[in-house]
Amino acid sequence: MKKYLFITVALFGFRMAVIAQVSTISPEKPSVTDEIAIGYNCTDANASLNGREPVYARITTCLRDGATNNFHVLMAGTNGRLAAQFKLPVSAASFKVEFYTLNKDDDKAGFNKLVYKPNHQTEVEGAYMAALFDDNPDSIFRKELVHYPDNYLAWAKFINVVAMIKDHAAGKAQVEGLIKKLTLSIKASNHPDAGLLAALCIGNAKTGNLAEGKKYLYQLFSKFPENEETAFAFSIYNYEYYKSSRKDVEEDIRTKLKEIFIAHPEAGISRDINVFYYIKDDRKIPVATFEKVLLPQYENDKVSYYALTSMPELYIDRNEKLDSAGRMLKKAIALFQSGGINHRYRLNYSHYQQDVPLMYMDLAKIDLARKNYQDAVTNSSAGIALLTGGSAEGNFMPLLLQLRANAYKQAGNANLAMEDYRKLYKYGVLAALDSMKMLFPFCSLKQKTFAEFVTSLKPSGAQSTTAEERVPDFTASDLAGKPVHLSDFKGKLVVLNIWSIGCGPCIAEMPELNKLVKQFSSQPNVVFIALSGDKTENLVKFLKSREFNYRVLNNAPKLADSFQTNALPVHMVIGKNGEVISQSIGARDNIRDFLQQVINANL
Known part of the structure; x- marks a missing residue:
């Protein structure tokens, strides 16, 4: 879930005083009826943008129903003094302004603003919701309730924040107290609104009472299918269900999602990427139904960067409209x-390295479907080149190698196909042996028999790696405060997990990871390490109630920078010479099997 990091209104004056000469905004207390004027002074000594290339303003608006609206305006002017004007959506509750070029952001010159009623004195309903991720969400929540005690969507947002950022026991107790108040409200109401139902759904899901949360989610599906509150409640329920069960949401929920997707193409929940993935393989839903939901987003440039391949992949999977794909x-x-797109969403190179290879892979699939084998090789090779060395290499490299090997094989180039199957085997794809066995008679190899060839695939132990290929050494601490270096494990396979106690998928996969540790307990040359950025006292408290058999370390400075990752969990297998054998990011259902195969292929 994305956090919208708005600062509190108490800090606005101080921040404005610091950067007033660089950027300006008027009026000070804007309303949706105002023409809002912003300025950026490229000549100021504190400006990060020099005006030699176009400067844009990114406006992220939080709406009163909890949805967000993003748009961009081009700054214009002379002598480095740039200006622009815009109007907010009529349902805006708060907004953020950020200045950027296509190569750089000015992180210090932006604004976080509440939206006011036309009198410019009273905040509109929901004005404080985006600010709840501040260090003191309780005080922010109280400010919202001063004028809008029945804004139950704010209650839902607050419950989510409390459960995420507070100590587990304290957060749970506070949420349970809020649920009691909400239960009284719903008993007193003949027609509870979507916000109240969402708050009760989220509160129960966050405290582990998924059955009760599901009851309120069903009411939202039935009474408010198009509301953003329903989309928000589902996103939290879906996350908590996976966190507790490590399974996709229940079949009956997916049936309801399918019904809403078909009947309400403009609903917020229909645009949820998880809903798309739950129903995309249902061949009873025609492509035209998906187009009703998705194509308007593509046409209006509203598709999130992580969903850009959704419609093309559906076309490819159904073998329809490949030209459009x-x-x-x-x-x-x-x-x-x-x-x-990088600056529209504040992406970095690791996003590029993760997402663009998948687009090249999809292009290669189209080429294969059309028997354009050389184009398939070209596109899959482009994806492989980008993915190499990145944090998502373990996720997608086997898919790209399989695709390119197939293209080589179809084109009659057995030797190059065999080389890709070799690499696949190195990644732990043991099924590659069957493909290599079929290709062996058609390849020019020094081994005379396939048995000799298989023997040659095993690591010799004498491999050398350059400094560029090795994982940078790092120093961390175990929970007793003892320093630990990655280099301490030279000569061993290191299975590394980067995780956090606030990461639901990280927690959900722990039972499978524990089974993996047990499976290799008799192998002294296989080491399992879990790196976290959490504080020691929080880790100790967490591990009292959760079994995790990896060796847990923390206090590793610049951890994310070292491994170029922007998502959790991360899994890496590091070879005996310090080289990265495999990397995988994000949750995957087969994590134990995946890691087991990589380990076995490299022992």
């Missing part, structure tokens, strides 16, 4: 290559 993929690649 190809055009959409090439446009998406161009957005990343131009830098435009």
Whole structure:
């Protein structure tokens, strides 16, 4: 879930005083009826943008129903003094302004603003919701309730924040207290609104009472299918269900999602990427139904960067409109290559390295379907080149290698196909042996028999790696405060997990990871390490109630920078010479099998 990091109104004056000469905004207390004027002075000594390339303003608006609206305006002016005007959406509750070029952001010159009624004195309903992720959410919540005690969507947002950022026991107790108050409210109401139902759904889900949370989610599906509150409640319920069960949401919920997707294409929940993935394989839903939901987002440039491949992949999977799929993929690649999408969403190179290879992979699939084998090789090779060395290598490299090997094989180039199958085997894809066995008679190899060839695939133990190929050494601490270095484990396979106690998928996969540790307990040359950025006292408290058999370390400075990751969990297998054998990011259902295969292939 994305956090909208708005600062509190108490800090606005101080921040404005610091950067007033760089940027300006008027009026000070804006309303949706105002023409809002912003300025940026490139000549100021504190300005990060020099005006030699176009300067834009990114406006992220939080609406009163909890949805967000993003748009961008081009700054214009002379002598480095730039200005722009815009109007807010009529349902805006708060907004953030950030200044950027296609190559740089000015992180200090932006604004976080509440929206006021036309009298410019009273905040509109929901004005404080985006600010709840401040260090003191309780005080922010109280400010919202001063004028709007029945804004139950704010209650829902507050419950989510409390459960996320507070100590587990204290947070749970506070949420349970809020649920009691909300239960009294719903008993007193003949027609509870979507916000109240969402708050009760989220509160119960966050405290582990998924059955009760599901009851309120069903009411939202029935009474408010198009509301953003319903989309928000589902996103939290879906997350908590996976966190507790490590399974996709229940079949009956998916049936309801399908019904809403078909009947309400403009509903917020229909645009949820998880809903798309739950129903995309249902062949009873025609492509035209998906187009009703998704194409308006593509046409209006409202598709999130992580969902750009959704419609093209559906076309490819159904073998329909491949020309359209190809055009959409090439446009998406161009957005990343131009830098435009990077600053629209504040992405970094690791996003590029993760997302663009998948677009090249989809283009290669189209090429294979059309028997354009050389183009398939070209596109899959482009994806492989970008993915190499990145944090998502373990997730997608096997798929790209399989695709390119197939293209080589179909084109009659057995030797190059065999080389890709070798690499697949190195990644732990043991099924690659069957493909290599079929190709062996057609390849020019020094081994005379397939048995000799298989023997040659095993690591010799004499491999050398360059400094560029090795994982940078790092120093961390165990929970007793003892320093631990990655280099301490040279000569061993290191299975590394980067995680956090606030990461639901990280917690959900722990039972499977514990089974993996037990499986290799008799192998002294396999070491399991879990790196966390959490404080020692929080880790100790967490591990009292959760079994985790990896060796847990923390206090590793610049952890994310070292491994170029922007998501959790991360899994890496580091070879005996310090080289990265495999990397995988995000939750995956087969994590134990995946790691087991990589370990076995490299022992």
